[in-house]
Amino acid sequence: MKTLGDTILRVLRQVRGADRSDAVFEATALIVGAAFLVLGFAIGLPVFWGRELAISGAGSIGVFAAVGGAVTAVIAFVVGRLAVRPAEPDAEGLRDGFSVPGDRLRWYDLVAIAFAHAAIAYLGWIGIAELLERSFTDAPVFAFPGAVLVAVAFALTGYVSFLSAVALTPTVLSLVLTVFLVVGAFASMLASSDPHWWRDNLSALGMSTNSASLAFNVTLIIAGVMVTTISRYATAGLPASDPIDRRGRFIVRGGLILLGVFLACVGVFPVDEFFLVHNTVATGMTVVFAVVVVGLPWFLRSMPRVFVVFGWVYVLVIVLLAVFFAIGYYNLTAVELIAAVLIFSWIIVFLRTASSAGSPRVPAPALTSEDAPAH
Numbered sequence: 587m588k589t590l591g592d593t594i595l596r597v598l599r600q601v602r603g604a605d606r607s608d609a610v611f612e613a614t615a616l617i618v619g620a621a622f623l624v625l626g627f628a629i630g631l632p633v634f635w636g637r638e639l640a641i642s643g644a645g646s647i648g649v650f651a652a653v654g655g656a657v658t659a660v661i662a663f664v665v666g667r668l669a670v671r672p673a674e675p676d677a678e679g680l681r682d683g684f685s686v687p688g689d690r691l692r693w694y695d696l697v698a699i700a701f702a703h704a705a706i707a708y709l710g711w712i713g714i715a716e717l718l719e720r721s722f723t724d725a726p727v728f729a730f731p732g733a734v735l736v737a738v739a740f741a742l743t744g745y746v747s748f749l750s751a752v753a754l755t756p757t758v759l760s761l762v763l764t765v766f767l768v769v770g771a772f773a774s775m776l777a778s779s780d781p782h783w784w785r786d787n788l789s790a791l792g793m794s795t796n797s798a799s800l801a802f803n804v805t806l807i808i809a810g811v812m813v814t815t816i817s818r819y820a821t822a823g824l825p826a827s828d829p830i831d832r833r834g835r836f837i838v839r840g841g842l843i844l845l846g847v848f849l850a851c852v853g854v855f856p857v858d859e860f861f862l863v864h865n866t867v868a869t870g871m872t873v874v875f876a877v878v879v880v881g882l883p884w885f886l887r888s889m890p891r892v893f894v895v896f897g898w899v900y901v902l903v904i905v906l907l908a909v910f911f912a913i914g915y916y917n918l919t920a921v922e923l924i925a926a927v928l929i930f931s932w933i934i935v936f937l938r939t940a941s942s943a944g945s946p947r948v949p950a951p952a953l954t955s956e957d958a959p960a961h
Contacts, residue, residue, distance in 0.1 A: 648715020
């Protein structure tokens with residue numbers, strides 16, 4: 587009788603072979619989820635046995651699910667990357683699901699993405715536990731149902747993380763980045779020891795005197811690494827048939843990578859310890875974004891005019907926000923939050939637009955005399 591481990595290894599070998607269809611990935615994800623379901627129940631039941639657990643808080647089922655979910659997310663992500671990692675590039679020289687001839691995701695890219703999955707799982711289950719605690723006030727959780735709930739949490743986390751890993755394209759990566767930034771930002775706000783941090787600026791969350799500094803700064807650093815990853819792979823498929831296109835693609839890629847580096851530096855250099863450096867890189871992010879967006883029609887001539895105008899409107903809105911801050915109508919936190927939303931939403935739309943701009947156009951078949959409508 588074959589064990590569950592043998593079955594998983596056999597399916598993973600099939601996935602790494604010629605059959606890399608969505609159906610095989612889905613079947614493998616179900617097996618991975620089932621494995622974590624069994625593992626979660628096997629661990630949870632003896633740990634919870636003879637105890638009445640709270641839904642959230644220290645030592646609760648919510649914390650157990652969150653910590654275990656984070657570990658599950660990392661393991662499932664690694665298994666997913668192993669499943670889609672070919673020994674050699676395919677006929678087109680492509681690897682890792684990205685349209686980059688002869689290239690692969692680097693180890694620090696994968697570490698940052700795996701950490702983002704773990705953080706999303708941890709904070710997500712913590713948030714769900716808090717919501718359930720408010721819905722079922724003072725309700726205890728017994729050992730058996732608690733183990734079942736934890737097992738389901740592990741299974742869902744493993745299933746989603748595996749599918750995310752095997753379908754890791756620049757567009758999917760941008761969505762992971764967005765969710766990670768939103769979850770990390772809200773977690774930092776909730777964990778802040780200063781309830782009135784918003785009166786100063788967004789960077790107040792990263793001050794060394796704030797209890798949320800570690801969560802906030804690590805979120806920015808990991809997000810910066812992910813932006814550099816997206817930048818490299820999102821621009822790889824853009825047209826580069828002549829020197830002008832190649833130079834424009836290089837400029838846009840370099841600008842987006844610089845944007846990611848500056849974002850990471852905002853987290854590396856807290857404002858209360860490195861005031862000048864922090865403000866320089868934070869301002870540099872906006873400047874680089876404006877240069878890339880304004881010069882886009884000259885850098886990338888294949889970009890649709892609608893998208894170019896879309897970016898110009900974003901830049902004008904950011905300038906208008908700066909004016910509102912200068913005259914005292916908005917505080918700096920509002921300007922930073924809105925500018926961040928605009929910049930990252932533009933990056934997501936850019937990824938989709940760049941993918942379509944880099945895709946070859948297939949001409950429609952000519953209408954023959956046999957296809958002509960009868961009169």
